[in-house]
Amino acid sequence: MLLKLLISFLIIYINIFSINFSTEEIDWIKDNQKTTFTINAYNPKHIYLYENEAGVLSGVYINFFEKISKETGLNFKFQTLKRDDMLNLLNKGEGDIIFNVSKSINRKKNYNFLPTLNSYTLGVYSKNESLIDIKYLEKYKVGMIPTSSDSLLINQFYPHLNNVISIADNGNFGFWALENNTIDALIGKSSNDILKTYKFTPFENVPPSQLWMAVNKNHPTLEKIITKFKLEFSTKEVADILKNERPYFYRQLLSNQQLLARIKRRYSNIKVLIPDIDDMLPIFYRSKNKYSGYIIDRLEELSKLTGLPIIFTSDSENYDIKAIDSKMFQSNQNKNKQNLYYIPYYKIQIGIFSKHDANFIDSFQGFENKRVGIISFEDIDTNLLNFLHNFDFYKIYPDTTEALNAILRNEVDYIIGDFKIISMGVANKYLENKIKVAGFLGGNNTIGFGIKKDADLAQLVDKLFPNHLAESRILQSELSVSKKLSPNYKYLLLMLSTFFIIIATLFYLLRKATIASKKEKRITKALVESFEAANELNDEDTGNHILRVNLYSKFLAEKLKCSSKFIKEIGEYASLHDVGKIAISDMILKKPGKLTSEEFEEMKKHVIFGKELIKKMQLGSIAENIALYHHEKWNGKGYWFGLSTDAIPLEARIVALADVYDALRQKRVYKDGFTHEVAVEIIKKERGEHFDPALVDIFLIHHKEFDKIFISH
Known part of the structure; x- marks a missing residue:
């Protein structure tokens, strides 16, 4: 307590950054305190904006506009629209704000467009994984909703697709046509199938895009104010909202499916096998006798979604989910091994670290006549071991701490492991001035959950992990945030x-x-x-x-x-x-x-x-x-x-x-x-x-x- 009090005395300057409104904006806010601006949302089915179980709109953008309202006193009212009503508003240039729309030349006459967080890739959905070859799409009956953002991108990047069938939009993104075999394939956004029910193959030539928030040109000052708040609405803030919303959002989506019901009948709790390591930052770590990290957050979401408690165990024979199923250079080969379903959550980038005076290395040949330490949480790839046998010395370390201590003791010249994990280990131990990056070896392997025997549980975990482009990027940003666990x-x-x-x-x-x-x-x-x-x-x-x-x-x-x-x-x-x-x-x-x-x-x-x-x-x-x-x-x-x-x-x-x-x-x-x-x-x-x-x-x-x-x- 004394130390905390002393630290507070040291802080004599912390700048407070608040939104700096212009005089014009302040006057406009004062003049519009009694005005209610309507926010119209078409088909709000994404976590950024969706109707909850009570029929009330929830999601990231509800939080966003509540923040604007709280800090300015402006009033906003959300309402959902049918497709025809939304198109009618857009065509007439009416409505204050319209969510989840595509941008076109005609619409720009009446609206200014701000990008939303609803990013996506465009691709083709099919029911049979072996059915569709996207290179020869002309062979199939392909459906698409006309006048949508999908159609605008297809006309731009694939104008030769003239056999596309126009299908009506009944509110479920056109999947009804695919389900009823009216079409063989459906062109749509990666974010449409949140539960990963269908096979999705992205178009290689279409860049990632986003839906837009259309702000009526009759309200130019309102657009400026929204833009300023968007700049302040940080990635961390969005990630925190997503973490709170995701369990409820997915529970609502799964409420009418038998998958969740089967799991709740089968389990009274879910036993998770935790590794005997302390410092796999940011994926997994122990702090104050508590498990923390990215995978712990995901497991807590699983508990909220199912209503089943998570029990951590060290019993390697009696578990349902293996929290870290990894071979640092070979983890993908674990898939379906011994009835173990593999759900990846982290892509490995192999990095090389050394003391600051060591040579920079960009290939395995640079290790000749050097002492090499390798961080591995389980086993090492056989090919890599065979390669290392050509060297005079190498040693395997079970975790980051032991490897960093070894390089500080001059036991090894270099250590190899995942770049982010070692980087955060270096930062957490305040070793930035002693241990530096000495090269990269690439790598496309992953770390994931190993799920024992139960295909239903594996499917549920797979559905829970973010695949929506923007959602995934924001939650994955947690893996780049340095955490200080111990004082210097x-x-x-x-x-x-x-x-x-x-x-x-x-x-x-x-x-x-x-x-x-x-x-x-x-x-x-x-x-x-x-x-x-x-x-x-x-x-x-x-x-x-x-x-x-x-x-x-x-x-x-x-x-x-x-x-x-x-x-x-x-x-x-x-x-x-x-x-x-x-x-x-x-x-x-x-x-x-x-x-x-x-x-x-x-x-x-x-x-x-x-x-x-x-x-x-x-x-x-x-x-x-x-x-x-x-x-x-x-x-x-x-x-x-x-x-x-x-x-x-x-x-x-x-x-x-x-x-x-x-x-x-x-x-x-x-x-x-x-x-x-x-x-x-x-x-x-x-x-x-x-x-x-x-x-x-x-x-x-x-x-x-x-x-x-x-x-x-």
Whole structure:
């Protein structure tokens, strides 16, 4: 608890990125608070937008528009449409927003089109896996729904397919015609058959595409607002929504099928065989005596879907699902071995790692006369073993930890294994400066679930795993997120030593507030330097940010020809602009996503706390004004007091510009840094809005000096 409290004292600058609406957009939002905008959805059967068991629309985009409504006060109403009604709206140019439509030249006259998350590939469905050869599609009776996005793509990429049969759309994407043998094959989207009932063969020449959200051109400002929220709607946010929605969505789809009923009759629980490894990040790992990782998330979905508890076991004879069925270089050969059904969930890319001074390798020949370690969770491919017998030395390690320790002890020169798994092992153990990527060997093998004997259970697991293009990409992104499972103790010791300097200095300053001016300033300087040292340790967040803000601010004051006292004080105290954040809750400061309105109101109080703390230090009005007013804006739309123009003290106006420039340039864990040129353009656009026009003019004349300060510090 003490460590957590100390860490919260170190965080003195976390930039809050919220959607920045223009004056026009803000006025439009105010004028349309009582308007209800209708969102029309045709055939909402995807997880992004679907009708739940109660007949209420659910899915990712419900969450998306609820977020817009909560943060703007705008009102939205969803309603489902029949196909003819949707086409009628599109043709007449009516309706506010229409979901899941294709884009055409005629429709562009009345609507602007924004891409949805509903990505797909176009292909051919058939009931018999051996029936259709897509290269000779002209031989078969092929059906397609006319005036659909499918037909637009076919006309563009396969205009010679003139024997396609037009079939009516009765709401099930045309599968009725395939089921009744009216056609041999059906052209459709990969996302249509969510339960994987049919054989799907994609067209090789048609690129992945998406359906669109059509926004009526009568609402151009609404389109801009939706676009801004789409940019903020992160992959992680969508992945979290998908993880919550998927079990309920698939349970609804399976409710009328016998498959789920048979499994629930057959099992009272599902026993999962867990490997004796700790660090197969991000697929599987143990943390605080708890199993976690991508496959654990999928198993939890299976439990929610079936209502059956998952029991983890180490009994290799008594299990239903083997969580990790892998041969690191040969896993595909496990399929149907000993009545074991194989469902892949992870594609392997073989990587080579070494200490930073080793040679880069791009083929097996590079291992000659080298000591090679291999990470394998089970067995090694016989061909690879035969190849390695030609080398003087190789050794097999059961998991990432042992292999990384071996290379650190110089037991081996290189280790081979899955690139992502080893990379995350390196990151989790803070070894980035010691162990580097030394090459790639490719590989098309996979890791998957081994399901013992039961074809129904294998089919259910296969259905649950994402095959819809966008859904799969978003959930698979979880496999690219680095996870830190253990603290970097060396790093924490450095931080702790800084904590004590800061805390001791703060108490000293508060007790000696009436001390002689010269001595007070020396202590203040030590305080500022302590904060700067603490921030340098935390380079993922602020780095040298506060030092650079001092330098930018002093530079601007010099160009304004301010008094020497003003220049000296702003150069010393600009870095204390966010000192009040030490009084803000750690739960708010460290929150990875956007703050709620209540949390943001609490965050804004840091300017009050900062001013009061500096007042007790008796540093003078310039330091106090910087802390209290640096979030005010020239146009009066800042906080805490909503001051505007010259009512904002000059020192606060200067620090505001310096602070924003550096924040734009900085790379954060949740964003990439902007280039100097982009940062300059953003500040230029905010002339007379956020920033004092006179300061922006000086900045534009001398902007290269800002770039030099950023690069050199």
